[in-house]
Amino acid sequence: MDGNGRWAAARGLPRAAGHRAGAEAVRRCIQAAIRRKVSCLTLYAFSSENWRRTPEEVADLTALLRYYLRHKVAELNREGVRIRIIGDLERFDPDVQAEARRAEELTIANTRLTLVIALSYGGRADIVQAAMRVAQAALAGTMDPAALDEAKFSRFLQTADVPDPDLIVRTSGECRLSNFLLWQSAYAELVFIETLWPDFDESHFDAALDMFARRERRFGARPAP
Structure with missing residues (x-):
């Protein structure tokens, strides 16, 4: 979900405003997934590399995450959304870790949409x-x-209980995976669009x-004659 900073800069706003606008795009994306009966949606909200950003920006992102975990999970629960968190949560403050686990526990029985964050x-x-873990099991x-x-x-x-992605969408004209679901995306269809994430x-x-529907997925097999 790229382009928050550029969206804000184009409007003379601080980067934090771009992240807030990006959070609204997340809400629209989740609603669109529900309406289109998508069973599983994964959002790359914060990468392991994002810790390299300035302390101020990391603080803004963490504060936004904290707010949505505290105030928006109940709404998602009412919508029938199951929340799954992947990544190294230990790097976040204890209260954020607790809110993330609470969100998972509250929504664990929901089946309308699995939202992997x-x-x-x-x-x-x-x-x-x-x-x-494989080595430990062998030992x-x-x-x-x-x-x-x-x-x-x-x-x-970490994604053992969710399906591999069929489609990966990246916004803002960036054309790489940037360390996202590298094993799981082996046969995912990739779509790169110029739109900045807050405008998505x-x-x-x-x-x-629609682009996904028009792709011929062969999974390495030769096309039928």
């Missing part, structure tokens, strides 16, 4: 941590390393779904 998440770290004798395959390895990732709305959501 990636916080302090990095795809490489996810894979490394999964490999460490403990609970798993035979010779029996390891891709499906079994996937169970050690239902029409952009529908356009991405």
Whole structure:
């Protein structure tokens, strides 16, 4: 969800205003996903690399996260949204960690939409941590390393209980994955759009779904004659 800073700069506003506008785009995106009966939506809200930003910007982002976890989760729960958090939550303040876990517990039984929020998440770290858990299981004798395959390895990732993404959308003209779901996105369809994230709305959501619908997904197989 890129472009918050550029959106704010173009309007002579502080970056924090761009992040607040981006949060509104998140709300629109979730509503569009519900209306289109999307079963699982993952939002890359805060990457492991975002900690490198200025302390002021990190504080603004954390404050916004804290506000939405405290004040918007009840609304999502009423909408039937299940919240799942992935990433290294330990890097956040204890109150943010507690609010994130509370959101997961409150919404655990919901089935209308699974909303995966990636916080302090990095795809490489996810894979490394999964490999460490595989090694620990092998050392403990609970798993035979010779029996390891891709499906079994996937169970050690943070996303073990959600499907791999079919479609990944990146805004603001950036054309790379930036450490997002690297293992899980092996066969995802990629859509890159020029729109800055705060301007992303239902029409952009529908356009991405339309592009996805027109793709021929072969998963490495040769096309039918």
